[in-house]
Amino acid sequence: MAERRHELRRFPWVRDSGLLLLVVAAGVVLVASVAQTAVEGLTDPRIAVAFGVLIAFGEVLRLNLPGDRETAPIAMAGALAYALLIKVGVHPVHHSAEQVVTITAIGMIVGALPHLAVGRPAKVSGMASRLLCVACVAFIFRPLAGNGAVVTHWGLAFSLMAALTVVALLLEAVLTALMRVDEQRARFRVALVDEMRVQLPLGAAVGASALLIAFAAEVMGLAALAVFTAPLLVTQVAFRRYAGIRATYLQTVRALAKVTEIGGYVEPGHSERVSRLAVAIGRELGIHEPQLLELEYAALMHDIGQLSLADPIPGGATVLASRQDQQRIAELGADVIQQAQVLGSVAEIVRRQNEPYRGLEVAHEGFSARTGHAAGPPGRIGDSTPSGPPLSSRIIKAANAFDDLVGSSLDPGRAAAAVQQLRLDTASEYDPDAVEALSRVVNRRSVML
Amino acid sequence: MARLSWAARLYIGVVVAAAAVLIVRGPFGDFAWWREVAVLGLLLVVFESTATLLRPRQLAWSPNSSATLAAAVLTGPVGAAIVGACTMFGMRRGPSLAQRAFNTGMMALSAYLAGRVFVALHGHVGVPTNHSFPGLIGPFAVAAVVHVVTNHVLLAGVLLLTSGRDAAGRRAPVGMSVRLVASDLGYGAFGLLIAALWSVVGLFAPVLILIPLFVARWAVAQIVEQQRAYEATVGALCQAVETKDFYTRGHSDRVSRGSVMIAREIGMRGERVEAIRYAGMLHDVGKLGVPTRVLQKNGKLTEEEYAAIQLHPMRGLDIVREIGFLDEALAGIMHHHERIDGRGYPMGLAGDEIPEFARVLAVADAFDSMTSNRSYRGARPVAEAIAELRKWAGTQFDPAFVDAFVAAIKREGWHRPEPPVFAADDLAVLTAQDHDDPGAPLRVIDSF
Numbered sequence: 001m002a003e004r005r006h007e008l009r010r011f012p013w014v015r016d017s018g019l020l021l022l023v024v025a026a027g028v029v030l031v032a033s034v035a036q037t038a039v040e041g042l043t044d045p046r047i048a049v050a051f052g053v054l055i056a057f058g059e060v061l062r063l064n065l066p067g068d069r070e071t072a073p074i075a076m077a078g079a080l081a082y083a084l085l086i087k088v089g090v091h092p093v094h095h096s097a098e099q100v101v102t103i104t105a106i107g108m109i110v111g112a113l114p115h116l117a118v119g120r121p122a123k124v125s126g127m128a129s130r131l132l133c134v135a136c137v138a139f140i141f142r143p144l145a146g147n148g149a150v151v152t153h154w155g156l157a158f159s160l161m162a163a164l165t166v167v168a169l170l171l172e173a174v175l176t177a178l179m180r181v182d183e184q185r186a187r188f189r190v191a192l193v194d195e196m197r198v199q200l201p202l203g204a205a206v207g208a209s210a211l212l213i214a215f216a217a218e219v220m221g222l223a224a225l226a227v228f229t230a231p232l233l234v235t236q237v238a239f240r241r242y243a244g245i246r247a248t249y250l251q252t253v254r255a256l257a258k259v260t261e262i263g264g265y266v267e268p269g270h271s272e273r274v275s276r277l278a279v280a281i282g283r284e285l286g287i288h289e290p291q292l293l294e295l296e297y298a299a300l301m302h303d304i305g306q307l308s309l310a311d312p313i314p315g316g317a318t319v320l321a322s323r324q325d326q327q328r329i330a331e332l333g334a335d336v337i338q339q340a341q342v343l344g345s346v347a348e349i350v351r352r353q354n355e356p357y358r359g360l361e362v363a364h365e366g367f368s369a370r371t372g373h374a375a376g377p378p379g380r381i382g383d384s385t386p387s388g389p390p391l392s393s394r395i396i397k398a399a400n401a402f403d404d405l406v407g408s409s410l411d412p413g414r415a416a417a418a419v420q421q422l423r424l425d426t427a428s429e430y431d432p433d434a435v436e437a438l439s440r441v442v443n444r445r446s447v448m449l
Numbered sequence: 450m451a452r453l454s455w456a457a458r459l460y461i462g463v464v465v466a467a468a469a470v471l472i473v474r475g476p477f478g479d480f481a482w483w484r485e486v487a488v489l490g491l492l493l494v495v496f497e498s499t500a501t502l503l504r505p506r507q508l509a510w511s512p513n514s515s516a517t518l519a520a521a522v523l524t525g526p527v528g529a530a531i532v533g534a535c536t537m538f539g540m541r542r543g544p545s546l547a548q549r550a551f552n553t554g555m556m557a558l559s560a561y562l563a564g565r566v567f568v569a570l571h572g573h574v575g576v577p578t579n580h581s582f583p584g585l586i587g588p589f590a591v592a593a594v595v596h597v598v599t600n601h602v603l604l605a606g607v608l609l610l611t612s613g614r615d616a617a618g619r620r621a622p623v624g625m626s627v628r629l630v631a632s633d634l635g636y637g638a639f640g641l642l643i644a645a646l647w648s649v650v651g652l653f654a655p656v657l658i659l660i661p662l663f664v665a666r667w668a669v670a671q672i673v674e675q676q677r678a679y680e681a682t683v684g685a686l687c688q689a690v691e692t693k694d695f696y697t698r699g700h701s702d703r704v705s706r707g708s709v710m711i712a713r714e715i716g717m718r719g720e721r722v723e724a725i726r727y728a729g730m731l732h733d734v735g736k737l738g739v740p741t742r743v744l745q746k747n748g749k750l751t752e753e754e755y756a757a758i759q760l761h762p763m764r765g766l767d768i769v770r771e772i773g774f775l776d777e778a779l780a781g782i783m784h785h786h787e788r789i790d791g792r793g794y795p796m797g798l799a800g801d802e803i804p805e806f807a808r809v810l811a812v813a814d815a816f817d818s819m820t821s822n823r824s825y826r827g828a829r830p831v832a833e834a835i836a837e838l839r840k841w842a843g844t845q846f847d848p849a850f851v852d853a854f855v856a857a858i859k860r861e862g863w864h865r866p867e868p869p870v871f872a873a874d875d876l877a878v879l880t881a882q883d884h885d886d887p888g889a890p891l892r893v894i895d896s897f
Binding site: 089223233 | 577578579581582583586631632634635636637638639641642645646648649650657658660661662664665667668669671672675676678679681682683684685686688689690734735737738740764767768769770771772773
């Protein structure tokens with residue numbers, strides 16, 4: 001991933017045309033809105049300032065969700081509430097959609113300053129898509145806010161606001177998914193589903209909070225903003241801790257996967273490279289994020305079983321070891337991972353990482369004596385229709401073999417030869433789909449180098 | 450909870466009785482808010498039924514205070530107490546009868562007190578209107594603080610009476626309580642919102658509030674889940690490291706427990722106790738970087754082999770460096786073989802130069818080594834190992850931590866590992882000498 005990021009930085013505009021489009025769109029909307037607001041002047045400046053402060057505050061407290069997603073829930077709730085505002089106290093408010101966009105943008109920029117000061121650059125794509133969503137809601141709802149029916153019937157106003165909020169959050173998910181397709185070569189449908197799954201809980205809270213702020217302001221006036229910040233803050237703290245623990249978890253697995261390297265069982269960097277390659281292949285094959293994370297864990301720990309061997313395999317290259325030894329390593333590793341109960345499917349992936357993709361019975365009659373193993377997965381023992389290993393296992397098998405053959409070498413010729421060698425074995429050993437995806441990933445890498 | 454002390458029974462009885470008296474006493478003469486009470490009571494039952502279990506102790510968290518505080522504003526102290534008493538209808542399977550009774554009494558009492566304070570500060574009871582704000586906010590804030598503080602004081606009381614360890618003067622994990630109080634206060638603010646929205650959207654107010662609250666609950670549940678997953682994974686991987694050597698199985702786990710005992714005894718903060726727990730688990734992970742034949746060598750070590758063993762804390766640091774632990778935990782892993790007299794490794798630090806975590810780990814590490822079986826000797830009795838620790842206190846170990854450890858063992862006991870059972874096909878090999886054992890130092894060939 002590190003190399004890829006480096007590449008992105010070298011040619012950001014060539015690779016990320018989508019990002020460019022998004023930023024330009026947000027920029028156009030922003031410039032038009034600022035110009036319009038400047039001409040007309042601020043309506044209800046006190047309210048505008050209050051919401052601007054809330055948005056800036058929320059932007060200071062922005063949050064990183066699992067999978068390197070940046071969100072600013074409090075800022076988003078504040079901005080949406082400002083767009084959906086009908087009355088503050090007894091006074092109807094009349095600010096324009098342009099003013100909403102302007103205030104939101106100013107709040108975002110002010111809130112981003114502290115981050116910049118400590119050297120954390122803001123993600124332009126994130127800010128741009130958030131601004132576009134707010135603009136979308138504002139331009140639809142502001143003209144309606146003065147409508148008599150909307151003002152008097154809270155039920156109508158509520159349904160309208162709820163529908164708009166849902167649309168806005170969906171739009172944000174779509175935009176973010178598009179960015180990810182561009183950035184990570186994920187498939188759009190997969191990326192969108194992943195995005196919605198991760199964003200759903202927080203998105204629901206943001207949407208509901210926006211509605212609550214807008215309604216509460218009718219009774220409480222601007223005090224609603226202050227009162228609301230308390231529970232949102234607590235929720236945000238909970239989310240931050242959740243994200244923190246998840247990050248530590250991955251760091252720990254990554255660190256402990258290194259014990260095999262430090263113990264001299266495998267070549268330095270092997271686990272990390274296999275996991276990076278496996279994740280890239282998985283993405284290429286359209287695997288969803290939760291499974292992608294399991295794949296990453298499994299790939300990082302795929303050699304952990306070697307710890308139980310008395311003598312390290314020379315050079316650690318399991319592809320050269322006998323099938324029995326390979327299977328033993330896989331079983332031992334899976335047993336270790338199994339003890340961590342929560343990683344149940346990871347253990348299964350590791351256990352079956354050496355099986356030929358067509359399943360053991362068909363591919364290797366000579367080896368079928370081993371399949372009676374008690375720890376084997378159900379459905380394999382005495383099953384007349386042999387089932388192959390899970391897709392993640394097949395991916396790891398291919399990635400592992402590739403890395404054993406190529407190692408840390410960056411020579412495209414050697415990589416191509418390795419892919420060719422794996423391809424020759426796709427009749428029984430390696431999953432042809434996984435190998436083709438591997439080939440695409442490797443080609444892309446060598447083009448970029 | 451089956452064996453409640455008399456003091457605990459009395460305490461719970463008093464809390465429940467006080468709540469019951471306050472509710473029954475009324476006044477109900479002009480009480481016109483039964484509808485509000487019913488809706489908020491239902492809301493509280495929903496909260497209570499979906500409480501999140503928090504891990505360190507048998508505590509459950511739910512945003513109940515938002516329902517009771519809303520009741521305090523909408524219906525006054527008695528209504529709030531009735532809503533609080535709805536805790537008893539919570540459909541959660543965990544709590545015993547005594548716990549349920551106490552929770553009910555506690556919620557009713559704190560809700561009543563909050564309501565009284567709200568009224569005393571001239572907060573207007575009833576559905577708030579445009580004119581109620583911002584005047585309502587001050588009384589409400591004070592009432593919320595009273596509610597949360599009463600709640601936590603009552604809770605601390607029952608925890609003190611029911612758990613032996615707290616009665617012995619151990620500090621409860623203060624960090625967690627502070628966090629809980631803060632989050633209760635935060636969600637208490639929802640109470641005011643429910644009350645305020647009542648005039649706009651009526652009975653629909655609690656429903657709207659439920660969405661963000663359930664999201665918050667989801668996040669809290671995720672934290673607990675991730676923490677459990679994390680611990681199980683670290684534990685399993687430590688065991689994987691230990692499979693290399695039969696005799697040291699479970700060593701990391703026991704050192705971790707011993708270090709936590711010392712840390713609690715000397716009153717470390719909860720966060721640091723957590724950190725030292727992981728440091729204990731991972732302290733010997735660097736042994737993986739030492740060639741197996743050196744670890745298993747039967748006989749004197751050459752200078753190089755001894756140097757290789759001395760390097761294992763550094764190797765350990767290499768492995769765990771990128772984990773987002775407290776730096777203290779890293780320092781502990783790196784220096785757990787330093788000695789107070791400066792003759793340890795890898796750096797030869799002395800006295801206070803050695804990080805606190807490392808001094809704690811060193812005591813627990815040596816103690817576990819002595820009380821475990823080794824191929825060259827049987828496990829030594831706890832008393833003998835304590836004597837040995839005392840003998841080396843001041844030269845090898847920090848005397849303060851030795852004392853703390855001895856005190857903790859006297860109170861809590863120490864589980865020695867089972868003697869290893871050898872399976873015929875086991876891959877593990879035996880270590881002939883143990884670098885952790887202060888009674889049998891590594892034998893190094895004299896180069897002269």
